[in-house]
Amino acid sequence: MEGSYIQTIQKRERNMAWIILLLAAGIAILLTGILCRRADAAVQAEMQEHLAQEVLRFHVLANSDSDADQALKLKVRDSVLGFLEETMPEMDGASGTAAWMREHIDDIEAVSRETVAAEGADYPVSAAVTTCWFPDRTYGDLTFPAGNYEALRVEIGAAEGHNWWCVLYPGLCFLDSANAVVPEEGREKLKNVLTEEEYSRITATSDFKVSWFFWQRK
Numbered sequence: 708m709e710g711s712y713i714q715t716i717q718k719r720e721r722n723m724a725w726i727i728l729l730l731a732a733g734i735a736i737l738l739t740g741i742l743c744r745r746a747d748a749a750v751q752a753e754m755q756e757h758l759a760q761e762v763l764r765f766h767v768l769a770n771s772d773s774d775a776d777q778a779l780k781l782k783v784r785d786s787v788l789g790f791l792e793e794t795m796p797e798m799d800g801a802s803g804t805a806a807w808m809r810e811h812i813d814d815i816e817a818v819s820r821e822t823v824a825a826e827g828a829d830y831p832v833s834a835a836v837t838t839c840w841f842p843d844r845t846y847g848d849l850t851f852p853a854g855n856y857e858a859l860r861v862e863i864g865a866a867e868g869h870n871w872w873c874v875l876y877p878g879l880c881f882l883d884s885a886n887a888v889v890p891e892e893g894r895e896k897l898k899n900v901l902t903e904e905e906y907s908r909i910t911a912t913s914d915f916k917v918s919w920f921f922w923q924r925k
Contacts, residue, residue, distance in 0.1 A: 755854040761900045763801040763876040770864030786822040804876040808836045830864030850909045
């Protein structure tokens with residue numbers, strides 16, 4: 708009787724030891740996962756900050772989501788891109804591109820206003836080179852993580868409609884919108900200023916995903 712009781716106690720102790728071992732293993736796996744995610748998030752944040760120093764975006768905000776206002780947004784986009792393509796010299800770096808934009812911001816704003824007026828609208832228009840937050844998106848095989856980026860920002864009217872953006876530097880805005888292939892020239896410029904690991908991350912097709920190409924929010 709006593710032997711049976713001792714065996715029962717020993718069995719319970721063994722079961723408890725296994726439970727404790729499994730719980731410890733589970734906690735260890737959970738902590739390892741959390742630490743890995745935090746480490747990866749830190750690496751991504753550092754990469755995004757570096758990437759943001761090497762690109763300049765173009766951001767156009769429509770007055771509203773009405774069909775007319777959305778169409779007007781694209782007219783303004785085309786006019787500004789046409790002006791930049793004709794007048795902006797080839798720049799070496801995002802900072803130089805941003806500096807040129809600031810020097811010619813009145814011209815950019817004037818082109819935008821003329822387009823709005825020509826379409827029969829009387830919305831005010833403002834343009835500025837400023838820092839904006841962008842969500843993560845992917846088109847093709849190049850990726851931008853969400854974060855703050857410097858951008859040429861054009862606001863039409865109340866600027867409450869869906870927006871449109873592209874990358875002015877390195878030179879990805881002058882393409883036919885039907886062509887989703889990233890230009891090799893722009894790709895090579897970016898590859899030259901990023902580390903091998905950073906470039907590998909932005910060409911990945913998982914995790915954060917941002918378009919190198921035009922994005923028209925629906």
